[in-house]
Amino acid sequence: MSRPSDAQNSFSDDKASEEAGVVNPRLGPLEWVRWGWRTLTSMRTALLLLLALAVAAVPGSLIPQNSSDPNGVIQYQQANPGLSKVVDALQGFDVYTSLWFSAIYLLLFISLIGCVVPRLRHHWKAMRKAPPRTPSRFTQLPSSSSVRLRGVAVEEALAAGERVLKSARYRTARYGTSVSAERGYLRETGNLLFHSALVGVLVTVFVGGGFTYTGQRVLVTGDTFVNAQTSYDSLTPGRFFNDGSLQGYSLKLDRLDVAYEQQNLAAFGEAIDYTAHVTTRLPGQQPKSAVIKVNSPLEIAGTSVYLLGNGYAAHVTVTNPDGSVAFSQSVPFRPQNTQMTSLGVVKVPDTTNQKKQIGLVGFLYPTAAEQTDGSFTSIFPAAGKQSLVSFLVYEGNVGLDAGTPRNVYELDTSHMKEVAGTKDPVQLKIGQARTLPDGLGTVKLDGITRYAAFDIHHDPSQQWVALFVALAVLGLITSLLVPRRRMWIKVREEGDEVLVEYAGLARGDDPNLARAVADLEKRHRAALPEAAREKASV
């Protein structure tokens, strides 16, 4: 038997839909529904839906997606304004949540359920039925052999056959002077387990997804985060999120250590390790120190805290001309390249002259080196005495009063006047102070520290997803690797000899069938009394 007939036998729906495909002139509404259901749950539809799913997944890899690459989407829209309208109308920037993609996999899973349920019922019955009757002629079976023996009774040979087959974990039944045996129900069990577990994965991902939340927070060294909605820079809650979902705890960033490659010139300056040292505190407990690394998140109070980004924060103090402090804070700078040249913005609304609010746009060079044209660049990503921050200075309205949230990394200079430009920027090393132009006061660079960008996730469905994935794998392996076989032993008296015939039939693909039949013969003869082990002369 060369191809799996398994599905065909145990799965009559396939044939039924095959027939239903033949034109049938008068179908009542009920018949139509039945026809539709049979078609949907047929093997061919399952196959076509699988292929459709594969094809439908392709565009999402060619077009940037909102979910995984929002910046890419913006760039794409700017580069192809006309085309992106069409793409957007077709939900091309959200392929994996689009109507058409969802329709395909939902149909696939309906088909899957419609196909698994009857098979479960069928399999349940089959498991409790006796093995099938012995075929009358063995020579038509794919693998058979026979041997004539002397000195053994028919009953004795049959009993020995039954014993041998049972010990090889076959289920057996007697039909006249033959033994019929079957094994490998586990194959179908595995197949059903696999397909059911896939449904489990889908359901847990969907239902569980509602209970998740994901938030981001940038923490400058020394700062503390508390797990409350206001403490997040951004928070994406699932459908079933409420205020009670956040379990209280605090997390302080003590230090972020970054190691850079210094030996290997091919990779000189590349980051090779990030380690965040933090102190956590659960309500009513002592503080604890912990370490978060890139591939090892911290598990705390039902959340996982991931280290996903890092950069430098400059502590800047701006003093008004009258000596009062207008601004004194750590400002995170956004890295622009692997040498950590970083860009940051200082917005100073609390100046004595409100007409002259101060905006600073700063370039931070961790290891500054002057280029021939007088501009600076960073030649190594580590910061220290060699670092330099170069500010462009603007005066006017920094735009913080309107109450609308503003990007902390950008300064809207449309209502501002440049008072120090690229030709005469205000340049500071750590500890230095400079007078700002136009009588704006002074600015001081107090220090440079690191910040870490953390992602905080809560996903209670993960264990369930993992469980169903594990079940699916288990099912898959048994369904693909356990052979399903039927074996028969037939014994007949011929004069003073007995003729013993062996035959095997595989359900599904079975490379070892012939070997199994030969093995059966050998083990059966070994189980017979000594006298019968000799072959009778033919």
Next chain:
Amino acid sequence: MVNPLDQISELLLISAIAVYLIAFIAFALDLARRSAESQANVDLVRQVADVESSAGGTAVLIAAPPAPPEAPARGRRAAARSGIALMLVGAALHLTAAVLRGIAAGRVPWANMYEFAMTGTLIMVVVFLVALTRVDLKFLGAPISGFVVILLGIATVSYHVAVSPLPPALQSYWLVLHVLVAMLGTGFFTLAAALSAAQLLQVLRRKRAESGRPERLRLLATVPEADRLENLAYRISVVGFILWTFTLIAGAIWADHAWGRYWGWDTKEVWTFIIWVVYAGYLHARATLGWRGTGSAWLNLIGYACILFNFGVVNVFFHGLHSYAGLPTSPS
């Protein structure tokens, strides 16, 4: 700074390519001899048929492709045997190259395109050699060794990079496992794809013979029948499929550790998924009326095309987290 171990590794790899190339020639010689041999067979059959038809019999025999001869001719056996021996030598050089590269880098040698190609082709060769001990697949020696030579050629010319440390996002056991299992799966899928291709050729040949057209590709007469090729392809892709399922899962676990989500439809995730689904389709096709046989063989080849695309095109040209595979430095 050039790492001396890496240099030796590269030299060994180039020698391995050269040896594989000679193995390819030996296997090709084997195929050519098969062709000649089955030509002789056809002539023999014709003579028999002529005799029969002159004696009033039919000439049906001409149409039927000749059956494989009992034992291959001696010259052919020598060619195939030296092909295998050369492939073993090539694999030994190849293995040493990969090990040295790993020592030079201080980690497993599968962390960038060059290393994937190097270790991945090594696994292809090993899978093929191991399969040879169980089934007679010598007729695939030429396509497999030729394919490996091409891949390694591209890898050394276009993808060679000096050893460099792993960026933090890639420092994970799950990555080691994920990529290793993916390469193993690819090794099995490669063999399965070659078998499916042979199966399709075999079907084509039978069709030609049935419609009475002259035979082309006579060497196929010495290759197993389409049914047997299909079964072999299936058995091997089943192993590949299980391994690919693990690839998908290990990748998801790694993504969860590194990026904080186990599935995000990143470009590489999408393609790993597409490949998995296409191969699931292939397994289904084998149990679907109207798709088994030729249809399923095509699906197997499409699945393999997706693997090659994923490796050769997605890795290089597509944008995604995997493509720079480092820590995203912006806190946005």
